[in-house]
Amino acid sequence: MAPHTSSHDRLRLVVVGNGMVGQHLLAALVDAGAAPDLDITVLGEEHRPAYDRVALSSLFDGRTAEDLSLVQPGFFEEHGITCRLGDPVTTIDRESRKVHTASGLVFAYDELVLATGSAPFVPPIEGGDAPGCHVYRTIDDLRGIEADAADPAVRTGVVVGGGLLGLEAANALRNLGLDTHVVEFAPRLMPVQLDEAGGAALRRHVEDLGVHVHTGRATTAIESADGRPVRLTFDGHEPLEAQIVVFSAGIRPRDAIAREAGLEVGPRGGVLVDGSLRSSDPTVSAIGECAAVEGRCHGLVAPGYRMARAVAARIAARATNAVAGPDQRFEEADPSTKLKLLGVDVATIGDIHAEPAEGERRHALVWEDPLRGVYQRVDVDDHGRVVAAVLVGDAQPWGELLARFRRAEPVEDPGALLRPPADPASGGGATIERSTPVCSCENVSAGALLDAISEGCGSVADLKGATRAGTGCGGCVPIIEQVVRFSEGAPAGAAPPLCAHFAHTRAELFEIVRVTGLATFTEIIEAHGVPGAAERQGAGCEVCKPTVASILSSLGGGHILDGEQGALQDTNDHFLANLQKDGTYSVVPRIPGGEITAEKLIVIGEVARDFGLYTKITGGQRIDLFGARVEQLPLIWTRLVDAGFESGHAYGKSLRTVKSCVGETWCRYGVADSTSMAILLEERYRGLRSPHKLKLAVSGCARECAEAQSKDVGVIATEKGWNLWVGGNGGMRPRHAELLAEDLDDETLVRYIDRFLMYYVRSADRLRRTASWIDGLDGGIDAVRRVVVDDALGLADQLEEMMASHVASYRCEWRETIEDPDRLARFVTYVNAPDTPDPRVQFVQERGQIRPARADEREQPVTIGGVR
Amino acid sequence: MTATVDAHGWVPVCDADWIRPGRGVCALVEGRAVAVFLVGDELFAIDDVDPCSGASVLSRGLVGTTEIDGSAVVYVASPLRKQRFDLRTGRCLDVAEVSVDVHPVTTVDGTIVVDPGV
Numbered sequence: 008m009a010p011h012t013s014s015h016d017r018l019r020l021v022v023v024g025n026g027m028v029g030q031h032l033l034a035a036l037v038d039a040g041a042a043p044d045l046d047i048t049v050l051g052e053e054h055r056p057a058y059d060r061v062a063l064s065s066l067f068d069g070r071t072a073e074d075l076s077l078v079q080p081g082f083f084e085e086h087g088i089t090c091r092l093g094d095p096v097t098t099i100d101r102e103s104r105k106v107h108t109a110s111g112l113v114f115a116y117d118e119l120v121l122a123t124g125s126a127p128f129v130p131p132i133e134g135g136d137a138p139g140c141h142v143y144r145t146i147d148d149l150r151g152i153e154a155d156a157a158d159p160a161v162r163t164g165v166v167v168g169g170g171l172l173g174l175e176a177a178n179a180l181r182n183l184g185l186d187t188h189v190v191e192f193a194p195r196l197m198p199v200q201l202d203e204a205g206g207a208a209l210r211r212h213v214e215d216l217g218v219h220v221h222t223g224r225a226t227t228a229i230e231s232a233d234g235r236p237v238r239l240t241f242d243g244h245e246p247l248e249a250q251i252v253v254f255s256a257g258i259r260p261r262d263a264i265a266r267e268a269g270l271e272v273g274p275r276g277g278v279l280v281d282g283s284l285r286s287s288d289p290t291v292s293a294i295g296e297c298a299a300v301e302g303r304c305h306g307l308v309a310p311g312y313r314m315a316r317a318v319a320a321r322i323a324a325r326a327t328n329a330v331a332g333p334d335q336r337f338e339e340a341d342p343s344t345k346l347k348l349l350g351v352d353v354a355t356i357g358d359i360h361a362e363p364a365e366g367e368r369r370h371a372l373v374w375e376d377p378l379r380g381v382y383q384r385v386d387v388d389d390h391g392r393v394v395a396a397v398l399v400g401d402a403q404p405w406g407e408l409l410a411r412f413r414r415a416e417p418v419e420d421p422g423a424l425l426r427p428p429a430d431p432a433s434g435g436g437a438t439i440e441r442s443t444p445v446c447s448c449e450n451v452s453a454g455a456l457l458d459a460i461s462e463g464c465g466s467v468a469d470l471k472g473a474t475r476a477g478t479g480c481g482g483c484v485p486i487i488e489q490v491v492r493f494s495e496g497a498p499a500g501a502a503p504p505l506c507a508h509f510a511h512t513r514a515e516l517f518e519i520v521r522v523t524g525l526a527t528f529t530e531i532i533e534a535h536g537v538p539g540a541a542e543r544q545g546a547g548c549e550v551c552k553p554t555v556a557s558i559l560s561s562l563g564g565g566h567i568l569d570g571e572q573g574a575l576q577d578t579n580d581h582f583l584a585n586l587q588k589d590g591t592y593s594v595v596p597r598i599p600g601g602e603i604t605a606e607k608l609i610v611i612g613e614v615a616r617d618f619g620l621y622t623k624i625t626g627g628q629r630i631d632l633f634g635a636r637v638e639q640l641p642l643i644w645t646r647l648v649d650a651g652f653e654s655g656h657a658y659g660k661s662l663r664t665v666k667s668c669v670g671e672t673w674c675r676y677g678v679a680d681s682t683s684m685a686i687l688l689e690e691r692y693r694g695l696r697s698p699h700k701l702k703l704a705v706s707g708c709a710r711e712c713a714e715a716q717s718k719d720v721g722v723i724a725t726e727k728g729w730n731l732w733v734g735g736n737g738g739m740r741p742r743h744a745e746l747l748a749e750d751l752d753d754e755t756l757v758r759y760i761d762r763f764l765m766y767y768v769r770s771a772d773r774l775r776r777t778a779s780w781i782d783g784l785d786g787g788i789d790a791v792r793r794v795v796v797d798d799a800l801g802l803a804d805q806l807e808e809m810m811a812s813h814v815a816s817y818r819c820e821w822r823e824t825i826e827d828p829d830r831l832a833r834f835v836t837y838v839n840a841p842d843t844p845d846p847r848v849q850f851v852q853e854r855g856q857i858r859p860a861r862a863d864e865r866e867q868p869v870t871i872g873g874v875r
Numbered sequence: 876m877t878a879t880v881d882a883h884g885w886v887p888v889c890d891a892d893w894i895r896p897g898r899g900v901c902a903l904v905e906g907r908a909v910a911v912f913l914v915g916d917e918l919f920a921i922d923d924v925d926p927c928s929g930a931s932v933l934s935r936g937l938v939g940t941t942e943i944d945g946s947a948v949v950y951v952a953s954p955l956r957k958q959r960f961d962l963r964t965g966r967c968l969d970v971a972e973v974s975v976d977v978h979p980v981t982t983v984d985g986t987i988v989v990d991p992g993v
Contacts, residue, residue, distance in 0.1 A: 507941060507942070508940075543947055544914055544915040544940060544949055545914035545915060545939065545940045546940065548941065549937035550939075552897075552939070553937070573898065574896060577937055577954060578935040578937075581935065588928060589930050590930035590931050836901060836931075837901055837903040837908070838889045838900040838902055838911075839887060839889060839902045839903060840903040847908075847924070847931050
């Protein structure tokens with residue numbers, strides 16, 4: 008085939024490889040505005056455009072291949088880039104400056120960039136190439152593992168290699184539901200990055216997740232039978248039965264085409280390049296894991312990205328005839344890194360194993376909290392300068408330590424940088440240095456984020472869009488959140504306090520109230536408000552009052568309208584109904600599971616007719632009655648309570664409904680009685696006050712007619728029991744729930760939901776739905792699972808007791824209200840004219856029902872209170 | 876009980892011990908809806924109609940305090956869209972140029988009374 012020809016006006020750039028680093032190069036060229044001056048061709052071996060390899064294991068945790076993509080749809084077309092995927096380059100013809108692909112195409116280049124990445128290293132173990140033995144690098148690799156694991160006879164998986172990638176692979180196997188083992192040759196996990204105690208702390212975390220760890224073990228052979236592995240044998244240890252083996256014993260640079268083209272390679276492989284990433288042929292560059300920069304290979308994405316940016320700057324300058332700048336060189340940075348492996352924080356700074364320089368000494372400061380699985384070590388020199396650190400289980404001090412490390416300045420009390428946190432009064436951590444690196448993948452500092460915030464970015468999402476921070480490995484997102492909060496005036500590292508009257512978060516306040524047993528707002532603000540808050544006239548505000556009211560109610564504080572509590576409730580809770588735009592209220596009786604008798608339906612119809620209310624069916628399978636005036640509410644509820652209805656708590660931050668399908672009782676497909684389960688759950692959790700509203704659903708089969716995966720708690724029947732999903736919601740930002748536990752019997756299901764809901768009620772911030780609460784937990788859904796399923800914190804009994812106490816103390820708020828003349832007397836529009844209705848409430852008819860009159864439909868013009 | 880003008884021209888609202896600290900009541904004062912609040916031991920009365928919505932609801936809002944230019948401000952937050960109104964001046968703290976009328980209020984012989992005069 009004829010060589011690819013194009014106008015010679017533009018510099019022809021061919022990029023070999025469309026992985027993370029290759030794509031970063033293209034994005035950097037586009038950002039530099041150089042794309043129009045270049046004729047760019049990218050050739051990739053995989054059939055997919057670049058995707059996030061760092062997050063591969065999340066494919067088995069609900070994310071899709073599309074979620075992982077790093078290429079916006081239309082990116083190549085938009086920037087005039089020729090992209091050819093699934094067609095690897097086989098030969099580089101340096102003499103004529105052309106590359107040949109497997110399919111026989113030929114592309115000419117003026118600049119060639121190799122970004123071929125690395126290949127997994129498969130140790131030469133007998134039987135290691137048999138079917139069922141996998142590597143872990145591409146989406147296709149994961150699909151192969153997934154296909155093998157789908158066989159029910161495959162129950163146990165072994166990862167050979169306990170480094171960073173090995174633990175990622177172990178997470179993938181675990182997410183597939185396999186009994187997972189990790190075999191490591193070295194005496195500890197992550198031997199390159201961690202010291203012995205750090206490896207041990209990580210091991211405890213990993214084992215707590217149910218992953219078996221075997222260190223100090225050399226695999227000698229993999230025995231297979233019937234086309235799949237059956238066991239691994241070791242030198243001097245018992246063999247291990249397994250049906251899947253994944254090798255993750257390191258990586259090797261993919262430099263074959265460079266070698267064949269006669270380019271020089273590094274001492275341990277990789278295309279040998281200089282500081283400007285040029286190979287022994289100056290028209291050929293190499294970046295990422297295939298490059299040996301001055302002989303050294305880099306196996307993380309952050310240095311790869313820096314190489315891509317350096318080459319992009321150089322090529323952009325050449326294409327636009329600009330002067331070369333200093334940013335065209337790759338500056339080797341320290342290998343500091345912060346990761347989350349199987350939900351566990353692991354972070355390092357410098358090289359913990361390095362020998363001190365001649366005449367220098369290193370001193371290790373160590374903080375250990377075995378109960379929380381925290382191990383933190385920072386090494387300082389004689390001057391107190393940070394030279395290396397290892398953090399396992401809690402990487403919170405990493406940013407601060409890294410800034411000190413990079414500035415190489417002495418720290419007066421370096422131990423104070425570790426846990427326990429410095430006394431806030433000392434000012435420790437109260438500021439964010441502009442120079443602090445936040446995102447090492449995209450090289451974004453705190454200063455750049457603060458600048459973007461001052462230009463209008465208000466959220467993490469905005470900052471991701473404007474600066475790309477947090478779009479690489481994502482490990483820095485919590486730090487970006489802190490920068491946002493810091494920019495809003497909060498001290499760095501602080502959770503947002505409730506309001507001006509309490510320096511605590513809702514979760515902290517909940518614990519204070521629970522432990523102290525304080526039962527009134529006055530006592531709570533006196534003892535725990537900010538100094539002076541209690542003395543102020545009308546202490547408190549519209550934020551802290553209802554929050555405290557909700558906490559008191561969650562803890563079983565009696566009727567919400569009694570005593571001082573009555574003054575804390577916002578208007579919905581105060582009138583036990585939902586305030587509408589015209590000052591009237593809507594009424595929602597509870598219809599558990601959406602199941603209702605004809606007699607009760609008739610009562611609702613009669614009440615609506617007799618009080619002239621507008622009726623509408625809600626999304627939660629009940630009936631909303633609109634247009635009730637305050638003084639009508641007790642009359643309406645007397646009728647409803649007499650007919651056996653109770654409060655639906657539609658007015659509260661509390662359990663709303665448990666939606667259900669008809670289940671196996673009626674449905675041809677149902678496999679369990681979803682309606683009975685929904686009614687059981689609704690009657691169990693009714694009246695539970697929570698940080699935000701709670702919606703539940705139960706579906707009788709996988710067809711999911713109750714839409715349980717969009718609820719805070721969703722239950723779906725399977726042939727083997729109930730699957731429990733949590734953290735879903737609809738609304739402004741719809742969220743799909745995540746699977747918490749599978750195949751549960753009735754009792755276990757209820758126990759897990761008890762624990763989940765109480766854990767949420769106890770620890771979530773105000774107005775946080777379950778989804779964002781879970782996002783905010785260190786470890787996300789895994790952290791929830793540790794508490795709810797594994798009971799790793801030993802909280803389960805207490806959470807269940809709290810829920811049992813809620814269930815036992817439940818009373819219908821409306822029944823108790825209409826039975827009490829004192830409470831009823833509050834339900835008037837005008838305290839001095841109880842029989843006079845509000846003349847502002849005016850309705851017109853529409854489709855046979857009332858609706859509020861618009862301004863132009865009112866009988867008489869209503870003057871609005873003075874606008875001065 | 877109906878709204879009548881007493882000998883001093885003030886309109887009775889309710890017994891002084893009926894109103895809950897931190898919570899409002901609504902009274903009809905010569906055809907006008909007035910929200911009355913007890914904060915600490917001080918009474919406040921403002922128009923009940925929330926100018927931001929046109930609905931008669933301010934008496935059902937929550938009372939709070941904040942600090943503006945160094946001095947404490949006692950306010951009620953509308954239950955509809957949470958705009959705050961200074962109980963002393965009637966000024967809206969969240970929307971410029973919006974305010975409600977304030978009314979003199981006091982206690983006479985154990986009864987809260989409002990001056991309809993504004």
